Amino acid sequence: MQSNAHLGSGLISGSAAGIETDENGNIVGFNPAKFAAGFLGGVAGSKAVSKIYKNKSAQRYATLAIKSIQQDYKSLSENNPAMFAKIMQKFNPRDFLKGKKQVQEVSKDIFNKELAQEIESALKNGKVETMPQAEFRNREEFAKMFDSIKGNKGVIKTPIGNVECSISYAYRHFAHNTHNTDRENIKGGFFKTFKDPLFIVEQAREGQSSPSVYFYKPFYDNDKKLMNLFGIGIQGHNVEFKTYYFDKKRNRLKEILTSDKIKIVYMKE
Numbered sequence: 001m002q003s004n005a006h007l008g009s010g011l012i013s014g015s016a017a018g019i020e021t022d023e024n025g026n027i028v029g030f031n032p033a034k035f036a037a038g039f040l041g042g043v044a045g046s047k048a049v050s051k052i053y054k055n056k057s058a059q060r061y062a063t064l065a066i067k068s069i070q071q072d073y074k075s076l077s078e079n080n081p082a083m084f085a086k087i088m089q090k091f092n093p094r095d096f097l098k099g100k101k102q103v104q105e106v107s108k109d110i111f112n113k114e115l116a117q118e119i120e121s122a123l124k125n126g127k128v129e130t131m132p133q134a135e136f137r138n139r140e141e142f143a144k145m146f147d148s149i150k151g152n153k154g155v156i157k158t159p160i161g162n163v164e165c166s167i168s169y170a171y172r173h174f175a176h177n178t179h180n181t182d183r184e185n186i187k188g189g190f191f192k193t194f195k196d197p198l199f200i201v202e203q204a205r206e207g208q209s210s211p212s213v214y215f216y217k218p219f220y221d222n223d224k225k226l227m228n229l230f231g232i233g234i235q236g237h238n239v240e241f242k243t244y245y246f247d248k249k250r251n252r253l254k255e256i257l258t259s260d261k262i263k264i265v266y267m268k269e
Contacts, residue, residue, distance in 0.1 A: 079159050
């Protein structure tokens, strides 16, 4: 088994990791069947575990469980397969033989823990850009910055699908919002927060049929102070825009990184 520089430190390459690469060694995807046959059957566990996974029935069952996890973290798997594969190697090989609900609980715990560490590392290592100036001065210029228009709604393409919002409501939101906060200083980050977030989480809330979706993007202001921006929507057929704000006290960021009620579904490569 040879290592692959494109995979990053500590990540097993080849079939053991389920990694698929192109002819130049660049990662192009994650293959659940290869992961089950390689990592589970020959690398990860004791002889007893390896013996279990030599059974074709166990391999098929585990492969289905892995596919289910991959579907739950579809955006992460597609946009950052190296990170997805690395986190998959944190599982106990026996986890994939558990019932569906148990697999979901274990995967949520593991992915949240690992991705929270990656997020904190990204912030410490300065993966932060300076807040740009807003490229729009009025509602008409604002409307032109959406990827497409559907009636009175603008559409923004994000790593997990489209965000739709009322153009008039979103534009008014910069000055007229729940706390009547002037958001002139964060207007420049609006589209980037949705299109190029550092991470995205889902949080189920009581009384909502669909979870809230949080898009997080850090920026520096001109004095190099960290600005934590959140764009929020409600998940449905598409994500419907709800609010956009500056988490000045970092309460929301802390809650997300420590809560067991959220699910981190995406992190930028």
